[in-house]
Amino acid sequence: MFGLFSVAAIRALGDVLIDSHPATLAAANFLVLLVPTSMMGATLPMLVAYVAKGGASVGVSIGGLYFANTLGAAIGCYIIGFLWLMHFDLPSAVNAAAMVNLAVAAIVASMARGLR
């Protein structure tokens, strides 16, 4: 959800703080991004705890999860950096990422209902 409004929010923040010290701008951007990044960061420990309950050790669980997570990050970086931005603009890239995020959330919610 945040992703869909992030481009406008960050641009607006830049307009408001245009004459501010870089440290102030950095702190403001940090606060803006704190909530969504905290949520993303929280997923790894939760997933590790979930996978480890199946009997795998923590090292094996987190190694597998981090492999998948970082592989996805590499693929995303390649797609955005070398393909998408060659043909489309930055706001569309952010919106596309937000839509993928929402799709993943919907899939996970659906799977979670099925597991109960």
Added chain:
Amino acid sequence: MTQVWFARWVSLCVGFLSLSQEILLVRLVGFVHHSPPRALSFVLVFFLLGIAVGAHVGKLVCRSGSNPVSAMGAVLLFAGVFDATIPFITAPLVAADHDHILPMIIFVAATLKSVAFPIAHQLGSSDDSSKLGSSVSKVYFFNIVGSTLGPLLTGFVLLQMVGLEHALLFGSRSARSGLACGAQHAPGRAALSWLLQS
């Protein structure tokens, strides 16, 4: 230092060194032939691939039942040695128009340090299943703190004081020294410390 704090310390150091090195590699690649945004994408792709493979290797180490501290120490020592060679191998290669070797250098540098990530979590996590998520998140927290401090200190402090080559060498020295300090208090510390200081 307990095993848990050793794991957190290693996690912090690995995060610090990895992201510091990424900043330096972006600058290196930017000097070669890319604009800053393109250099960042270029480095990120291969750096993230290296991290992914390193995490998989770390998973295999955890599964193998071998001494994780010794394995981690050996890999990080090799990482330090490899990092120290980067300034000396990239310059002649780029000058000879062989800069296609840069992706492999970035990939290997990231892979070697990333092996420690699952091992550090294995060492730093609680056996109590009710506290598993909490203990994992604490090790991960230290990794993120290191990953945040690395680019800040490297980009805004280190690179202002020394050149790119010396900054890369500083990182390799830190990899060995940091782990040697932690090894003083970890199981198998005598052998590992000797290995790291030699």
